[in-house]
Amino acid sequence: MFQFTKRISFIFFVLSLVTAFFINFNVSPTWVESQLQYQTYDNEIGQLVYRASGQESVIEDLVPYSESPLRQSMLNIQQSKPSLLQQWVYKNTTEDVVLLKADFHFGIWSLLPALVAVALCLMTREPLVALFGGIVIGAVMLGRFDITHEVFIPNIGTSSAASILILYLWLLGGLMGMWAKTGAAKAFADHMSQHYVKGPRSAKVVTWFLGLVFFQGGTMSTVLVGTTVKPIADKAGVSHEELSYVVDSTASPIASIIAFNAWPAYIQAFLFIPGVAFLATENDRIAFFFASIPFSFYAIFAVLGTLLLSLNITTFSGSPLKKAMKRVTETGELDAPDASPISAKELHQSQVPEGYTAHRLEFILPLVSLIIIAVGSYFVTGSPQIHWAFSGALFLSIFMALAKGMALKQVLDGFGNGLKGVVVASVILMFALTIGVLSKQLGGGIYLVESLGEHIPYWCLPIILQLMTMVIAFSTGTSWGTYAIAFPLGLPLAWTIAQSQGLGNPELFMMVCFATILNGSVYGDQCSPISDTTILSSMTTGCDLMDHVKSQIVPATFAALLAAVLWTSTVLFFA
Structure with missing residues (x-):
């Protein structure tokens, strides 16, 4: 049986590798406009600035949105990589400022590296082999054939990796x-x-x-x-x-309920939507986070x-x-x-x-x-x-x-x-x-979000956002990385739907949608065999990684299904 499984996993990897080469040489990436909202303001000397990760930065070379080469209408006719990948633009007035970025994806193929890693984990029960296989597939898709110098060294040589x-x-x-x-x-x-x-x-x-x-x-x-x-x-x-x-299952879930930690400060940066009064300032967004906690089903x-x-x-x-x-x-x-x-x-x-x-x-x-030291440093520095x-x-x-x-x-x-x-x-x-x-560079999360549209019935959106973030977090192994993708795209979509479909309580609808993104990402992170918390839970308790994944995914899925029912019921009866 072992030899048969080993042979099947090898054949699966070879077919995936051939597919990756085909994608690299024959599939053109789809370029997508992404808009990142930041809280912008004038500093003491009159410069337009924004704050991200606790740092204040000056916004330079601001141009009208209609003149940017990164707007979607221009990217649709783009035949090659854009000359610039991000640009600050204003829409109607100079107060309505966003950071425009050009991202790309290969459609559903963007999920291939994560799929290979997860499948090989399940077939071989060897996480090292499985993850290395997924890395090879992703590197080939991106044309980075010198994996040591173009993939491992740039990623391992970062301050976060160190x-x-x-x-x-x-x-x-x-x-x-x-x-x-x-x-x-x-x-x-x-x-x-x-x-x-x-x-x-x-x-x-x-x-x-x-x-x-x-x-x-x-x-x-x-x-x-x-x-x-x-x-x-x-x-x-x-x-x-x-x-x-x-x-x-008491790590990230409890952190999103008892949120006196780094989560609100990190997440609030992705919640700004122009014209939405209850998300206008950083304090408003943090208050919105805490007000949404009862919906973290x-x-x-x-x-x-x-x-x-x-x-x-x-x-x-x-x-x-x-x-x-x-x-x-x-x-x-x-x-x-x-x-x-x-x-x-x-x-x-x-x-x-x-x-x-x-x-x-x-x-x-x-x-x-x-x-x-951990708790004390949190109160002194704002981060443990x-x-x-x-x-x-x-x-x-x-x-x-x-x-x-x-x-x-x-x-x-x-x-x-x-x-x-x-x-x-x-x-x-x-x-x-x-x-x-x-996986993030290949645009898997961007592809999943782009598949949504604004004509979704409002009561369907919470469960769609939940499923979307579950897949993204499971595929990438990170909840915080999923937040950076899903919040700037999912919440504006939720606000647009709430306004266009005339909901009586749009703020409650936004809280539910916020909770689905927050919780769906936690589920995907928890259940993914390539997640750091999954690996560390296995390591510190002495458990086999795949035994942990397979035993945890069942009760986690029960909790996710029950939560989906309550989210849908909440917006149907109260939004």
Whole structure:
């Protein structure tokens, strides 16, 4: 069976590669006008400026929209790449300013790299091979045949990629290695088991509660919760599929409900629509974000779903999670027989030197310092400084080990074992980011949004936006990247429909559409095997990546379906 699957996956990849070459040489890209709305204003010396990512920039060379070569009527007759790819224009007055961009897509073929990566993941259960295959397909479609210099180096050589490598390879790996070397994780698990955790259910409830406490969301939440509860849950006999599901499905969903984090500040920049009073200023848009939280039905149901599973109520959990629970009960095996966890087993085994006595405070104090630095830096700087937090925790862990008499050579050995344990997961993470960039460059999200029209019945729009963002986020592995695509296109469309179809409560309709984009993106990100949070949830809990994907997608889909019903009902009866 394995050899047959291997042969089928190879044939599938070869056919996809041939298709990619055909697209590159024979399919002309479709150029599309994109408009990005920013809050513009005059600064103290009278210059027209805009603010993005906290930085104020001057707008120069402003031209009328009717004279721009990037308007759609001109792009439709464009035979080659435009001479410029973005330009500031004004429409009716100089106060109605937008950034005009020329994007392109290859139609439905733009989704091919992500499709190949996901399909190969499912067929081979080898995420490294699958992601590399998707990267090759995307690179060929874009004509970047020197993949090393034209794809990997530009993407891996960025500050964001370096940041990820430092955080997840050096800091997280080093911290996990130190906890294994000192026996701190086991000591903490033993203490929790003696006093608080009495079995699988209480271990999962603790995991769920910590998911709510670490409401910063995304990678930070999955890493913090996963590394904290792993030793407790293993000792209590919680399957890795259950643990990774609870960790992942209380990360981004809770961050969109308890939104005292970086999400509102990031997302509000994409919400400006000229002439819409309740989205006029940054404060208005942030207030709109918080007012829309009660309509985040998917996030609410996702968090409730993890609570139900934690209480061993499996009505909506799906057969993969039920089978995992049954396996642990009958055999005690935390992983499926054919599982291949993407973090090394050495990180989850004690490596304590002879004569060294482990203590739970060696786990608790670095973890507390991590939380204090992360949360404190958020209130001071407006964004949680995750690198500071993990650096502080790692150095405190090393200092405590040295102070208790552990030799420097043994400390370095523990640190090195930690790095070795997360090398594969870090490479997978880098590949996932690379294929996400390629998918965005190929215009998959632009194509999906362009397929919509303004004549959609208003009650259909929320579910269409939900499905669209689910596909984009699943294909690219990022919710925040999906927001940058979907909000500037989806919300103006929603406002146009609300006005043209005479809705009595357009603001409520906009809130529902906002929530569908927000939540649909979270669903796609959660369920995608090429998402950083999916990979990190698997890595920190010791779960096989595809086992996590297949077990999580069932309850997540139940939550998405129920949310879709409520969104449609809300706009039908109240908009």
